[in-house]
Amino acid sequence: MTTNRGWVRTTVGVVIMLVLLFPLYWMINASLQPSGALLKPSPDLFPVHGTFDGYRKALSTQQGHLVSSVIVALGTVVVSLAIAMPAAYALAQLKMRGGPVILFALLIVQMIPGIVMANSLYTVFGNLGLIDNYFGLILADSTATIPFAILLLRAFMISIPRELSEAARVDGAGYWRTFRSIIVPVSRNAMVTAGLFSFLFAWADFLFAITLTTGQTFAPVTVGIYRFLGNQSADWNGIMATATLASIPAAILLVIAQRFVVAGLTSGAVKD
């Protein structure tokens, strides 16, 4: 009886998944159909007359945007980890005053609406020449990833036994050396997790991209899709192909990050 009910549940679960993920199927379906087929009164449920035209269009018009997105996302990962790792180490492993205040501040700043940040960063960046600048966009995207990364890395590092770094200190290692040779290697999985989420955020960012770039030099793929949509005769085949390409990092993350999230929580150099 229990197995019977189990199968019913699995079936219901699969149906729920199919319903909730249908929009993604519909995106891929449209990305593979010629533009003309998409404008028929009753749409084809399967890409029977499949074509890669959409992807050819996507790559020819959005290639630059995709490359820009990769640069911005990788840059955000580097900046976020470079700033968040030492801060998380200090907050988790070193005794200091004001730790709770800093943690509270990091929680609060994550709630500031992005539009407020964009509004004021635009004026600052205008004066500093950081509009239409890769580094400027990376710094802006990091406003969303750094507080998150510090909190995530700190939560992990707090579980690293103090004995580990104290032993290093006894052996004569300085704080920097302890950080570099003990904390960083032990925190590798948490770093991967923080890095992946930073990548994903920067890759998906639209607000900073649309406000802090004018499109004259470069624009990330999110802005590319937005402009693509803005054309009067929307080319859904090309748009959905671009959208599918822009979804790839999220799909990859879903497959590999789960492993890293779990690994980040369970790994450690010292086992009790």
Next chain:
Amino acid sequence: MTLTETRPVGRGEVRVRPRRTGAQRYAALAFLLPALAYVVVFFGYPLVSNLVMSAQNYTVRSFYTGEAPFVGFDNYAAVFRNPVFGTALLNTLLFTVGSIVFQFGIGLALAVFFNGRFLGSATLRSLLLLPWLLPLVVSGAVWRWMFDQDHGIINAALRALNLADGPTPWLTSTSWALPAVILTNIWIGVPFNLVILHGGLRAIPDVLYEAAALDGTNSWQRFRYVTWPLLRPVTGIVLMLGLVYTIKVFDVIMVVTGGGPANATQTLTTLSYGLSFHDFAFGQGAAVGNILIVLATVFGLLYLRSARATLSETAS
């Protein structure tokens, strides 16, 4: 500082903490310095400049001349006089409440469903995360395509099922556009609610359900008297995060409707964007942004109060 060198830990046991050395404190400061500098420059400064800007007549000219005359509360007055502001405020509330009620309701139902042990439960749950991980611009574009009046799947399905006489102008009618963007946002938010609530459900000990089952309760009673009260701290967090997140949604609305038609889906966020980056009235854009912060803070404080009440309730 009131922190003492020794403090009680756990059941009355006292652990002596190693003396806090000056060297360690300086080291901590050094490691924190880049993050502190970043927070001051990229959060502190923008917040202050946003406040200052909202009291200035800050226009495109200000970028070149560096001059922005002080105008006091003129920007706020202009915003309040702007008829779109009322619409945007109402839309923000409808969008936020509509999104959260359904995201939470559906997320909770799915969390309870997937909390049962059955083949493929974990795999299906992780697949359902996908909509949440996608760039919002992608989700928005897909829904805009599905809502398309003439070629969208939603109208085609309604027609095939004989549920509608003619095509519904989802994104071009002032009455349907807001429900359409809310629906899109619900779809995006369900996975997040599902995952956090599922985590909360997992933390409820099985023995409680076993005890409740021995008492002859039905599954609704078990949900009502075991799951719901024990889940309250988690539901508080989910609703709070959902609120803070939903009140500032930008991408979805910009991509699906752009705030239109005729401001039907304009929210405070898109209004702030439009004022600053289309009308180049940066002072007014900053004013709307500050109003948004105040709203988010009020809701945040309300949440903190209720969370504290919940905590003391469960503690007693």
